[in-house]
Amino acid sequence: MTSIAHLTDIHLPNDPALRFGEFSLKRFMGYMNWHRSRKLMHQFAVLGLLQDDISQHDVDHIFVSGDLVNLGLEAEFVAGAEWLAALGTPGDVSFVPGNHDYYGSGRAFMRGTAFTQFMMSDEAGLALGGDTGPELPFVRVIDGDVAVIGLNSGMPTPLLKAYGEISSQQLKRLRDILDACRAADLYRCVVVHHPPLPGLTRRSRAMRNDDAVMKLLEEHGAELVLYGHNHRQQHTRLKTVHGVCHVVGTPSASVARGGHYDPGRYNLFNISGGPGGWMTELAGRGLSLQHDRVSDLGTISLNSADDYDLKDQLVGTPQ
Numbered sequence: 001m002t003s004i005a006h007l008t009d010i011h012l013p014n015d016p017a018l019r020f021g022e023f024s025l026k027r028f029m030g031y032m033n034w035h036r037s038r039k040l041m042h043q044f045a046v047l048g049l050l051q052d053d054i055s056q057h058d059v060d061h062i063f064v065s066g067d068l069v070n071l072g073l074e075a076e077f078v079a080g081a082e083w084l085a086a087l088g089t090p091g092d093v094s095f096v097p098g099n100h101d102y103y104g105s106g107r108a109f110m111r112g113t114a115f116t117q118f119m120m121s122d123e124a125g126l127a128l129g130g131d132t133g134p135e136l137p138f139v140r141v142i143d144g145d146v147a148v149i150g151l152n153s154g155m156p157t158p159l160l161k162a163y164g165e166i167s168s169q170q171l172k173r174l175r176d177i178l179d180a181c182r183a184a185d186l187y188r189c190v191v192v193h194h195p196p197l198p199g200l201t202r203r204s205r206a207m208r209n210d211d212a213v214m215k216l217l218e219e220h221g222a223e224l225v226l227y228g229h230n231h232r233q234q235h236t237r238l239k240t241v242h243g244v245c246h247v248v249g250t251p252s253a254s255v256a257r258g259g260h261y262d263p264g265r266y267n268l269f270n271i272s273g274g275p276g277g278w279m280t281e282l283a284g285r286g287l288s289l290q291h292d293r294v295s296d297l298g299t300i301s302l303n304s305a306d307d308y309d310l311k312d313q314l315v316g317t318p319q
């Protein structure tokens, strides 16, 4: 069995200071928003509880899918790199950026060597067509049977927008990687920050070419797609030429209990079986609505078509 932990939307609560040279209107609005509401929402204590819980499980790999920081400030990236390093070695931890990681300094961030080590293909992934450096997609093969494929949907956006996009170059490579992984009898787990299918959030904050991504997944297949961005637990099934692809959104890992969003949570995916008969178990771990401690939030099989009512998971309007 291979276990993958998915954490997302860390929004490191570092209380960033906005220096004169780093000023922009978008950052200023983000700064005000941080102090007005987000600062109370995202807490180190919640992150710490989840990290402790992960360390108590036999996890083979940890994937962090973006919004590591808030305003894209240099000091935040330094803290972000330290946080990722504390989570595990670059071989055990993967990362893709989100829209908040592209506030202003996104390109510099992508070039930072402290981050690229969490975004590089391993030897097996290179042979499957993964990229070698900060250009994505990267591919890592975990435990010999699960390929994790990291996509970059982050891009600079204007004021009040939080959309993303998968570049055409990445899409082309993703198509070939999905085919190569299937030919190599690997389980395919794609990870990206923005929801990869139409209808999962409003257009001003959606992946602009989610229709193209959905079509590619339908035509080439994947066993699992993980995303963040909505700060809510969501589950959608996508019919593909190779069977059902489960598309799962995980809430933020740092949100305190009692607010508008799902409280801090991570999802553990236990993968077993083999080609033609993969089995995936999703085990939710996090704060419940009643308690400030990490508990079992339920386990579901992602293989049966009848065991899960996805409408129950799509309540509320994602922000």
Ligand SMILES: [Fe+2]
Pocket (backbone or CB within 6 Å): 009, 011, 067, 098, 100, 229, 230, 231
């Ligand atoms: Fe976020």
Ligand SMILES: [Fe+2]
Pocket (backbone or CB within 6 Å): 067, 098, 099, 100, 162, 193, 228, 229, 230
């Ligand atoms: Fe986001």
